[in-house]
Amino acid sequence: MRDARCAVGDADEGATVSYGPGVSHEVAVDEEFEKRLKAYEGRPAAVARAGKDPVNAPMIRHWCEAMGDTNPAYAGRDAIAPPTMLQVWTMGGLSGHTGRAHAYDELLGLLDEAGYTSVVATDCEQEYLRPLRPGDEITFDSVIESVSEQKTTKLGTGHFVTTRMDLRVGPDLAGTHRFRILKYTPIRRTERTEEPPQGRQQRPSQPEQEAKSSQSAPRHKPARPRPVVNRDNAGFWEGVRRRRLLIQRCTDCGGLRHPWLPGCNACGGMDWDTVEAGGEGTVYSYVVMHHPPFPAFDPPYAVGLIELAEGVRMIGNVLGVPCDKVRIGLPVRLEFQEYDEELVLPVWRAQDGTAQEGTYEHR
Template identity: 45%
Template structure:
């Protein structure tokens, strides 16, 4: 049970708005070009002035998903341009931590775009503590889901214009199984070997990971309307029934979309690290690692086949390998 004083202090912060954080630079073509190069995007609307001038955009625009990038602090943490607020929009996390919830994990983020940005525009964002949920117990531990909303604006002499919004949610928690201090390696000079992080497991997802351990890909199915769903969830998205079982997937599908993780480089993953959104033959989609393929050989729609791989002798994950047409 959460401390009553903690709940009082946290709820007093909900709804608080924090001041402006400015972008270091105006929206500009060199940064757009570098971002597109790193992300593997070759849309001429972002990088070819002649093409963009003859498009319905009447000139270069920035990729919408760069919205968050313009106002980042840079290489050094909390290094913001002059005039930016010195308030800490994450003070609620420090407050929760002071009551014995030391860990944090990002849960999800959602970007909303009002319009495309153009070179020469100057941005800033403000932050609002949108909500702090009731204390919840998950496979990771017990804690609170904290939601912050950043609203992005372009400065105008006639009045600033809202151009987008970022919803950012984290889970601030007390671990279910606190880690003990690691044992010293036999060779004091040997660096510890990084292991693959284990997925969070709950009553809703346990069947899926146990299926992976057994070499089967299981998809949740509503027993009332037969709708398949993934990721697993406690209730059917169609008929709202709580009754479900699972079916074994064929393991065949196609590459619906993909990203290439370049940075940060986190051990023990290989980099660049390709990650795919797989559309299974059964109709559901799932995110999984891609194996046995180079970046330049990936293409949307190519057929893929399930392949289980075991890491660190204990963690079995479903990966997908491209196959011939």
């Protein structure tokens, strides 16, 4: 069984883009350098490593709770692990793995020296050959499968590096995991001089910040980061562009899900349609961002995990009350905020502007 690719970065191998005004990016191809990169193909990145933990029921339970996956196959005496947990059993944690092969580090170091100093994960692909059960001991090997020629993407110019990991239980191949990153030189963007569109910048939530902003000269903030749009979630972002919040619905079992997925995690059905959210929700959990600072944002600001009236949850900024007054259980209402001519995002405005300390449950 093969899993749909999971895009986790804003770049696609082979993608070529044109740049608008205010963007400068020089591209030159060094054929000798590319031959040096190609020489790493087929070299090991990891050899005969063992998973730090056997497949086990507590990790399966935590995964299913986090993902909202209630498939009965993942619980009980004859439980199997969700196939998409494949990579979980190979993770090294903060301390990492011992016995690391040097070829992968050498390759990344070579790219760093050539100026490709930034990195973004772009996608992964998994193939499941046998179910994993509690007690299975995982061993794995990893190889540098390919290094692309120089590519130009929306992020910059660089090289895609793909590794393939083979996972085994005893002598049996249990699955493969391909992981691709882009090592790139970021696009150099020239300073923009035009005024930001009126009414499109989020106003600070604190009165002191508002007063300070009204007395200061206009600032030209960098553009807000764009969401990663891929073939699985493109319909969601098209709905947002049209000011509609669309939720996937499985046409087999009727289950609603978010984020968008190629198949239903409850019944496995692959067919789906959408329903439009009514826009009512409550804060299920939240964080207040103070650090690290990002130039496109004005900390402190609240980011909430919002539970919609329809039952699904999604993340977005919480507006309408000072960030230190956001509480779990706070009722919110959907709004669409336009940040510039190209970017519209769903945000959540508090419907109880007089939220007081201790009014809502803490989680």
